[in-house]
Amino acid sequence: MAIKKENVRNFSIIAHIDHGKSTLADRILEKTKALTDREMKEQFLDAMDLERERGITIKLNAVQLKYGANNGDDYLFHLIDTPGHVDFTYEVSRSLAACEGALLVVDAAQGIEAQTLANVYLALDNDLEIIPVINKIDLPGADVERVKQEIEDVIGIDADDAILASAKDGVGIDEILERIVTDIPAPSGKSENPTKALIFDSLYDSYRGVIAYICVKEGSLKVGDEIKMMQTDKTFQVSDLGVFTPNPVSKEELTVGDVGFLTASIKNVGDSRVGDTITLAKQPAEEPLPGYKRLNPMVYCGLFPVESDNYNDLREALERLELNDSSLQYEAETSQALGFGFRCGFLGLLHMEIIQERIEREFNIELITTAPSVIYEVELTTDEVINIENPSLMPEGKNVKEVREPFVQATIMVPSDFIGPVMEICEKKRGNYVDMQYLDEHRVNIVYDIPLSEIVYDFFDQLKSQTKGYASFDYELSGYRASNLVKMDILLNGETIDALSFIVHRDFAFHRGKQIAEKLKDLIPRQQFEVPVQATIGNKVIARSTIKAMRKNVLSKCYGGDISRKRKLLEKQKEGKKRMKMVGKVEIPQEAFMSVLEMNDD
Numbered sequence: 001m002a003i004k005k006e007n008v009r010n011f012s013i014i015a016h017i018d019h020g021k022s023t024l025a026d027r028i029l030e031k032t033k034a035l036t037d038r039e040m041k042e043q044f045l046d047a048m049d050l051e052r053e054r055g056i057t058i059k060l061n062a063v064q065l066k067y068g069a070n071n072g073d074d075y076l077f078h079l080i081d082t083p084g085h086v087d088f089t090y091e092v093s094r095s096l097a098a099c100e101g102a103l104l105v106v107d108a109a110q111g112i113e114a115q116t117l118a119n120v121y122l123a124l125d126n127d128l129e130i131i132p133v134i135n136k137i138d139l140p141g142a143d144v145e146r147v148k149q150e151i152e153d154v155i156g157i158d159a160d161d162a163i164l165a166s167a168k169d170g171v172g173i174d175e176i177l178e179r180i181v182t183d184i185p186a187p188s189g190k191s192e193n194p195t196k197a198l199i200f201d202s203l204y205d206s207y208r209g210v211i212a213y214i215c216v217k218e219g220s221l222k223v224g225d226e227i228k229m230m231q232t233d234k235t236f237q238v239s240d241l242g243v244f245t246p247n248p249v250s251k252e253e254l255t256v257g258d259v260g261f262l263t264a265s266i267k268n269v270g271d272s273r274v275g276d277t278i279t280l281a282k283q284p285a286e287e288p289l290p291g292y293k294r295l296n297p298m299v300y301c302g303l304f305p306v307e308s309d310n311y312n313d314l315r316e317a318l319e320r321l322e323l324n325d326s327s328l329q330y331e332a333e334t335s336q337a338l339g340f341g342f343r344c345g346f347l348g349l350l351h352m353e354i355i356q357e358r359i360e361r362e363f364n365i366e367l368i369t370t371a372p373s374v375i376y377e378v379e380l381t382t383d384e385v386i387n388i389e390n391p392s393l394m395p396e397g398k399n400v401k402e403v404r405e406p407f408v409q410a411t412i413m414v415p416s417d418f419i420g421p422v423m424e425i426c427e428k429k430r431g432n433y434v435d436m437q438y439l440d441e442h443r444v445n446i447v448y449d450i451p452l453s454e455i456v457y458d459f460f461d462q463l464k465s466q467t468k469g470y471a472s473f474d475y476e477l478s479g480y481r482a483s484n485l486v487k488m489d490i491l492l493n494g495e496t497i498d499a500l501s502f503i504v505h506r507d508f509a510f511h512r513g514k515q516i517a518e519k520l521k522d523l524i525p526r527q528q529f530e531v532p533v534q535a536t537i538g539n540k541v542i543a544r545s546t547i548k549a550m551r552k553n554v555l556s557k558c559y560g561g562d563i564s565r566k567r568k569l570l571e572k573q574k575e576g577k578k579r580m581k582m583v584g585k586v587e588i589p590q591e592a593f594m595s596v597l598e599m600n601d602d
């Protein structure tokens with residue numbers, strides 16, 4: 001039976017990581033009988049292996065559900081999932097743009113966290129109806145009244161009628177389903193208008209090419225239609241349309257309010273960008289849907305194959321991954337130390353780690369990765385402005401008028417006991433205090449302006465450890481500012497190792513130079529000969545250490561006898577070797593390239 005357009009509800013669940021979004025989504029799927037019991041075993045919405053292992057949601061998904069409401073009518077729900085990490089904010093905002101409403105899930109014991117707030121703002125920007133759900137009321141530490149107050153004070157929405165739920169125990173789920181019906185409006189587009197469909201995610205499938213996840217906002221789409229991507233102007237012919245129930249089911253047509261998928265022999269996700277609007281080539285819409293943004297990488301690093309023979313494999317791996325990820329950027333890079341590789345750009349550190357892991361796992365290529373760096377803006381004495389994403393390419397001081405670096409506005413939410421430690425970390429990381437508000441008598445929201453490069457280095461880890469894990473953190477780019485920055489080079493055995501160069505604030509240079517010289521001394525295994533380590537700025541050596549020559553063979557520790565032990569040790573040694581790179585006469589392990597990330601300023 002066809003369901004009336006006014007009975008369609010498109011919604012998302014927004015929540016801070018771990019507040020129970022996936023569990024709640026499962027309960028909703030269960031109640032609407034979307035899944036068989038076998039399928040229920042796996043949390044359905046988190047599909048990729050990596051996601052499951054890391055317990056986070058990377059890719060969005062959309063599921064169609066049928067719900068028989070208490071008023072006797074049948075409703076069609078589209079539940080659109082959103083990724084839960086700051087690297088993917090833009091994808092979250094586009095998936096929210098596909099909805100008219102959102103369930104705001106807040107953990108009853110934790111209260112509002114930085115990411116909750118960030119996502120609520122995205123939802124409010126998209127004019128969504130927000131239904132607050134206070135989850136985990138079964139926990140002994142649950143404090144519903146406090147959380148309600150927080151929602152009212154901080155977000156400014158009425159929390160009187162917040163739904164009290166326990167996704168774990170299945171409490172409150174019926175009320176949630178009813179409130180979706182009564183509170184969230186139906187999509188407002190018209191099927192007779194020129195077609196506009198929002199792409200809110202797209203992924204690459206080796207058989208079908210790109211699968212675009214779309215929400216039809218105006219008009220309709222049919223199999224065979226000639227479509228046009230409004231941002232790229234490329235045209236394609238629709239080969240398949242459908243919805244997820246949650247298994248994909250093909251349809252001849254998708255119309256206003258429908259959320260589903262489209263394939264059209266699109267070879268590259270770059271041709272179906274998240275946020276773009278699909279229209280019909282014959283009768284194009286005049287204006288695309290608002291909010292399209294091209295994503296630019298924030299963090300760069302070098303990726304080099306451990307075995308130089310794998311260079312072409314690495315290129316192929318990146319080509320394949322790029323098909324699926326239009327925000328991944330790469331270009332060939334040659335390092336004197338590491339040979340041929342690629343300089344790659346990522347949305348953030350998590351994105352970077354995911355790509356590295358996929359290359360190693362799915363393509364079986366062992367990598368040496370260099371420390372991540374942000375993009376610096378360098379104004380030369382000639383007034384030319386250049387972007388530097390590779391520290392080793394920083395021009396010499398005498399040619400530089402000014403170096404500017406990206407700053408972010410960081411929002412940190414934390415129990416008030418930790419205000420001191422949080423401010424101390426922010427100050428140490430060259431942060432400028434912006435604001436502090438009390439969320440209630442026990443919790444505060446602290447805002448700092450901090451250089452992105454300091455966040456890239458171990459900021460979040462420090463924040464977590466100094467606040468016993470209580471701090472939550474979110475940031476957005478706030479612009480470029482001039483800073484007194486210099487390039488530090490590292491010399492091993494008298495040779496500059498370009499892949500170890502990094503950019504540092506002049507005030508910290510001496511201290512970090514000393515730290516890194518010490519650290520490299522410990523990380524780089526002893527060689528047959530003594531290796532001096534030097535940290536330099538320009539021609540000036542600011543720190544040095546020495547890696548002593550090797551004395552003993554590893555096996556000599558085994559005292560003869562136990563052959564299995566000996567084999568194990570040899571295997572371990574081999575294992576350790578894999579992630580080494582011979583640079584000149586010195587073997588450098590992977591960890592050495594990351595050591596700059598562990599610098600601190602104590």
Ligand SMILES: Nc1nc2c(ncn2[C@@H]2O[C@H](COP(=O)(O)OP(=O)(O)OP(=O)(O)O)[C@@H](O)[C@H]2O)c(=O)[nH]1
Binds near residue numbers: 016019056057084
């Ligand atoms: N006690 C209790 N635990 C819950 C409840 N809902 C979820 N949890 C648990 O909280 C943890 C996080 O739940 P998830 O559903 O994975 O959280 P999430 O928000 O989807 O997390 P991300 O996918 O990382 O964004 C899991 O261990 C759940 O079992 C609840 O109502 N009560």
